[in-house]
Every structure is written in C-alpha cells, then in structure tokens.
Amino acid sequence: MLLCKKIRINVSEQDAATLEFMQGKCRGLYNWWVLKLRNGEKWDLYDAKKNLQESKQHDPELVQVYGKLLQEVYYRLDGAMKAFFRRVKAGEAPGFPRVRPRHYFFTLCYPAMYLKIEGDKLILPTGGKGKNKQYSNIVARLTEIPPEQFKEVAISRDGKGNYFASFVRERQEKQYEIDGIVAFDLGIKTLATSVNEQGRVYTVGGFKGSRWYNKQLDKIRSKRDKCKKKSRRYIHLSKVYKRVSQKKRNKQQDSLHKASHLISHNLVERTIVVGDLSQRQMVTKQHVERNKxxxxxxxxxxxxxxxxxxxxxxxxxxxxxxxxxxxxNTSKQCSGCGNLQAMPLWKRTYCCVECRLVMDRDENSAHNILTRFFARRAPHTERCGVLHTPQSGVDVTMASCEGQVQQLNLFESA
Incomplete structure (x- = not known):
C-alpha cells in the first residue's frame, strides 16, 4: 500500500517561473497527443515514446524540460487510455481523456533516485546540459521533515499559488502482538459502544457541540431575516453565518477523525465488527407515536x-x-438468555423480563453483535474488507464486566 505525505515548499520567483515553464511544456505535450488521438491516431505507448525526439525537433524548448518528466506524460496518458478502454468494455460512460486547460497545473513527478535532499533543501533537476542548459536546477525549501525511503515526489500548486511536494512511499507493515475481536454498536446518545472478547466495554462519545452551534446559527438567521435583502447588514450576517457553519463542520470532522483514529489505531484488537445501523428505522411512525x-x-x-x-x-x-x-433485533434481544422484547428508542436501559438482566441498551446490542459474529447467526449480511462543544473532542470510557470503570479523556473537553 502506498502512502503520501504532502509538504509545502518555498521557492524563489525564478524557480517558480522554471516550474511553470516545465509544467506548461508537459501540459502542451499531453494536449497535443490528446488531440491526435481524437483525430483517429492509434495509441501505442512504446511507439509514442519513440517519437519524443521528433517532438523535441518540432519544439526545441522541450530540451529544457527534464527528460523523466516528459516520459511521465506518456505513462499518464497511457493510464488514461487504459481506463477509457476498460470503461468502454464494461459498457459504462467512456470518458475520453480531456485537454488540460491553461490554468491547470500539470503535476510534475520526479523519481526519487534523481532527486537530492540536503538538509531542508530539495533540489529538482531541469533539462539541458552544458552551455545548452538554460534553466538551473530548482532549489526548494521544505517546511517539514520528509519521510525516508520514498519512491517519487510530485510537485503541485494550489489555487493560491503555493507549491507542494508530495512524497510517495510504501506503508511499513506493523505487527500486532495481540489479536482479538471487538464489536461496535453505533448509538444515539453516544457515537459508538463496543465490547471485546474479555468483556471490556469501550464507549466513544461523539461531537456534543451541535446544539450550541445550531442555537447561534438560528440567532444569526433570525437577525438576517429581519434585514432587507442585499443590504450591507444582510451581507455581513450572511458572511458570519457561513463562518460559523464552517467552524461547526470543521469541529465535527475533527471529532470523527479522532474517534476513527482511536478505534483503528489505539485499540489492540485486530478485528473490528460494526453493526450496520439503519437510521431510517429510528424515525418510523410507530416510534414517533409512542414517544413525543x-x-x-x-x-x-x-x-x-x-x-x-x-x-x-x-x-x-x-x-x-x-x-x-x-x-x-440486537437491541431487542437479551444478550444473556436470548429473549426478544420490545425496546422503543426512549428506553436506554435493557431490563430482561426472563433472566432479570439489567444492562445499557447499546452495551447489550454490542454483546449481541459480537455473539452473532462468532456464531454467524441469521439474520446477518456481512461485508468484509481489508480494509464539538466549541472545545469538545472525544471521550472514551472503559469498563470491565465487574463494573470497574476508568474514564479516559483523550482530548480536551469543555
């Protein structure tokens, strides 16, 4: 599996102009071949690479572009053509390769063996030799420490004009000494509740600042509705509304990233089982009538x-x-005796009428999911893969069967 680390680089105006020149020439070569293919030219990767010298004679400025970058153009176009033929064969929308527009920055991919890193300097070679070398090598300043043993570096530019270097490397396999299974039930009051083979319970709390932000957004929207449209105050409140909404989304995404990282990285269990939750069943008419x-x-x-x-x-x-x-039926079934009983959503504690088991609703469901995974009880449909208050984060509670509870605040909370 390949991983990528994107690092911002600082380049001088002269080096930035050199990068723009080389990517412009690579983009032009790519567009030239796309137009030839549209006119009926037959595509063959090796025949196309043999015509590179003819392209340099037609456009002498291609000599000033590093040769590996020009070869990467052919490999990129070959991948686009293979994807086109694959879609045609599958009966999907063909999606023939498109011409890249002028404002589009054509990514420059350098193999690792042709690059040099000296401290915080990344040296990128250019084309030409001796007296014919018009552009000197590009010296870029790295803002972060690059990873070791990378395969290639892709130079890109964003809409603001900032340049980045993406280091591609192989993922190092991590050996897990402890192998186990943990089952998660996605809940309502908490994001997820799980139990492992030893009976230890993990509770992952979600983002709790949505209501606070919604109140603020309602106030802003109420004030804006009283203003005349397109007035100065209306435009100002609209900008404030967008800013608060974006802040709410950022904090929610941050909370989800922390929770997913906690489950996939910090837990020692090797296998993770998640209940396939259907939120549509939660808001059925029957449930609404039983609970106002x-x-x-x-x-x-x-x-x-x-x-x-x-x-x-x-x-x-x-x-x-x-x-x-x-x-x-994992919430309705007793994890102790298997008895089925009605469990409306307003009941958060499961009390079995047969064996007198008293347990949290989500915890009982997690036990049933774990049992179902071991026994492969029906019904089940398995899909396997290898797969904020303003300052809130994710709270994790660990509890054992005997009732010992330890609260772990992994992130700052309000």
Whole structure:
C-alpha cells in the first residue's frame, strides 16, 4: 500500500517561473497527443515514446524540460487510455481523456533516485546540459521533515499559488502482538459502544457541540431575516453565518477523525465488527407515536456515514480487519438468555423480563453483535474488507464486566 505525505515548499520567483515553464511544456505535450488521438491516431505507448525526439525537433524548448518528466506524460496518458478502454468494455460512460486547460497545473513527478535532499533543501533537476542548459536546477525549501525511503515526489500548486511536494512511499507493515475481536454498536446518545472478547466495554462519545452551534446559527438567521435583502447588514450576517457553519463542520470532522483514529489505531484488537445501523428505522411512525420526545432522543449530527468511511480507510492504513454485520433485533434481544422484547428508542436501559438482566441498551446490542459474529447467526449480511462543544473532542470510557470503570479523556473537553 502506498502512502503520501504532502509538504509545502518555498521557492524563489525564478524557480517558480522554471516550474511553470516545465509544467506548461508537459501540459502542451499531453494536449497535443490528446488531440491526435481524437483525430483517429492509434495509441501505442512504446511507439509514442519513440517519437519524443521528433517532438523535441518540432519544439526545441522541450530540451529544457527534464527528460523523466516528459516520459511521465506518456505513462499518464497511457493510464488514461487504459481506463477509457476498460470503461468502454464494461459498457459504462467512456470518458475520453480531456485537454488540460491553461490554468491547470500539470503535476510534475520526479523519481526519487534523481532527486537530492540536503538538509531542508530539495533540489529538482531541469533539462539541458552544458552551455545548452538554460534553466538551473530548482532549489526548494521544505517546511517539514520528509519521510525516508520514498519512491517519487510530485510537485503541485494550489489555487493560491503555493507549491507542494508530495512524497510517495510504501506503508511499513506493523505487527500486532495481540489479536482479538471487538464489536461496535453505533448509538444515539453516544457515537459508538463496543465490547471485546474479555468483556471490556469501550464507549466513544461523539461531537456534543451541535446544539450550541445550531442555537447561534438560528440567532444569526433570525437577525438576517429581519434585514432587507442585499443590504450591507444582510451581507455581513450572511458572511458570519457561513463562518460559523464552517467552524461547526470543521469541529465535527475533527471529532470523527479522532474517534476513527482511536478505534483503528489505539485499540489492540485486530478485528473490528460494526453493526450496520439503519437510521431510517429510528424515525418510523410507530416510534414517533409512542414517544413525543423522540426527536430529542434521536437528534445527533455525528455524521455516521462519514465516520464509517473514515474507519474503512484507516483500518486499511493500520492493518486492521473491518466487518459489517446486520444488527437487526440486537437491541431487542437479551444478550444473556436470548429473549426478544420490545425496546422503543426512549428506553436506554435493557431490563430482561426472563433472566432479570439489567444492562445499557447499546452495551447489550454490542454483546449481541459480537455473539452473532462468532456464531454467524441469521439474520446477518456481512461485508468484509481489508480494509464539538466549541472545545469538545472525544471521550472514551472503559469498563470491565465487574463494573470497574476508568474514564479516559483523550482530548480536551469543555
């Protein structure tokens, strides 16, 4: 698996002009071949590379571009053509390679063996030799320490004109001494509750600042609605509304990243099982009629879909296995005797009428998910993969079967 570390680099005006020149020539060569292919030219990677010398004679300025960058243009176009033929064969939308516009920065990919790093300096070679060398090598200042044993470096530019160097390297396999299974149940009042084979319970709290931010946004929106549209105060309040909304989204994303990193990296268990939660079933008409305050119980803006997507790629990153199981009836079933009983959403404590088991609703569901994963009980649908108050974060509570509880505040809370 390949990993990438993106580092901002500082270049002088002369070196920036050199980068713009080389990427412009690479983009022009790419667009020239795209237009030839549109006119019926047959694509063959090796034949195209043989015509590079003819292209240099047609445009002598290509000599001033580093040769490996020009060869990368052909490999990039070859990948685009292979994807085009694959989509045509599968009966999908073809999506023929497009011409890159002038404002588009054509990424420059340097192999690692042709680069030099001296302290915080990254030296990028240019084309030409001896007296014919018009542009000197580019010296870029790194703002961070680059990773070791990288394969290539991709130079890119953002919309603000800042340049970045992306170091691509292989992920080092991490050996886990402890192998175990932990099952997670995505809840309402807490983001997730889990239990492992030893009976230890993990509770991951989600972002708790949504209501506070929603109140602030409601106040701003109420003031804005009283103003005349497109007035100075209306425009000012609109900007404030956008700024507060963006801050709320950033803190929510930060909370989800911390929670997913905690589960995929910090937990010692090797296998993670997550109940496939259906939020649509939570707001059925039957539930609403039984509880007038249901909306307050269900209300959360944790972004469970985004949380699961983060968990997927982070499990791949840290070498964990991620499984999804259908959690139907896991909240209604007793984890002790298997008795099924009605459990409306307003009931947060499971009290079994048969064996008198008293347990938190989400904890009981996590036990059932773990048991279902071991026994492969029906019904289950498995998909396997290798896969803020203003200052709030994620709170994690660890508890054992005997009732010993230890509170771990991994991040600062309000």
């Amino acid at each position: 305050h249901l909306n307050r119980a269900v209300y959360n803006e944790w972004g469970l879909y985004a949380f699961l997507e983060m968990l997927k790629y982070k499990c791949v990153l840290y070498g964990k296995e991620l499984h999804f199981l259908d959690e139907r």
